[in-house]
Structure formats: C-alpha cells, structure tokens
Amino acid sequence: MWSRNWLQRRDHGRGVLHMLNDELLTEDNLAYTNYLRMRNEEFEILLKGIETTIMKQDTNMRCSISPKNRLQLTLRFLATGESYRSLMYATRIHETTISRIVPEVCEAIYNFLKKDYLTVSYLVFSLH
Incomplete structure (x- = not known):
C-alpha cells in the first residue's frame, strides 16, 4: 500500500481543496479570496503562467x-x-x-514573476 486510506480519498470530494473549488469559488468569492489571499482572476493568471512547469504525470x-x-x-x-x-x-x-510541492511551486512562481514582471504587473493592476 502506497498511502493511508484516508489520504486516498482526496479525490472523492473531501478535504479543503474540494471545498475551496466546489463551494467557495462559486458561492463565496470573498471567502475564496481570504483563503488564498488572492482573487480568482489573479490566481488564474498565475496558474496559467506556471501550470506546465508544475504539472506531473499520472501513473498506473x-x-x-x-x-x-x-x-x-x-x-x-x-x-x-x-x-x-x-x-x-x-x-x-x-x-x-x-x-516537495511547496518549494517547487515557489520556484515556479518566482521564475514566472521574474520573467514576466511587466506582463503580470499590467494584468494584476488592470484587474483592480
């Protein structure tokens, strides 16, 4: 067994990440923003900029x-x-x-912001 049973139920609609995406994002944008300290529009810009860098492949x-x-x-x-x-x-x-995830994603965020500072600044400020 690779993982504890309760951890394997992550993809079955349980846990805070499902609540964040399935409930807060659609029902309470202020709570969503408070939870991540970032509006969804800003989150999507950042995600689009680093998605391919932090993506992993599924296994059998x-x-x-x-x-x-x-x-x-x-x-x-x-x-x-x-x-x-x-x-x-x-x-x-x-x-x-x-x-392993946190340092990898932090590095991807840093590299994205450093590389695309002007683009990101324009997009973020234009959202406000």
Whole structure:
C-alpha cells in the first residue's frame, strides 16, 4: 500500500481543496479570496503562467495532484505558515509530498514573476 486510506480519498470530494473549488469559488468569492489571499482572476493568471512547469504525470498507481491544487496548497502555506502536517490533514496530501510541492511551486512562481514582471504587473493592476 502506497498511502493511508484516508489520504486516498482526496479525490472523492473531501478535504479543503474540494471545498475551496466546489463551494467557495462559486458561492463565496470573498471567502475564496481570504483563503488564498488572492482573487480568482489573479490566481488564474498565475496558474496559467506556471501550470506546465508544475504539472506531473499520472501513473498506473495513482493520479497526480493537479497544478491547480499544487498552487492552492502552496498559496495557503505562504498565506498562513501552517505546518506541513496541519496542511496534510486539511488537504489529504501527505506531508512529505507537501514538502516537495511547496518549494517547487515557489520556484515556479518566482521564475514566472521574474520573467514576466511587466506582463503580470499590467494584468494584476488592470484587474483592480
């Protein structure tokens, strides 16, 4: 067995990432923005800029964690400083996986913002 049973239920509509995408995004934009400290429009710009960099392939054993969930997890970590263990219980993603995701996504964000600073600045400011 690769993972604990409760962690494997991540893709069955349980956990905070499903609540974030399935409920807050459609029902309560202010709560969504508060949770990620970023509006959905800004999130989508950032996701589009780093998606191919942080995407992983599915395997025969399990589905990969989507770029969207990887970015959301990282933004939540950056917004709160929550421990990887605490995030594990909220997201159903094991803390060792989180410890690999966060630095990788942070590097992708940094490289994207550094490379496309003017484009990103224009897009972000035009949204406000």
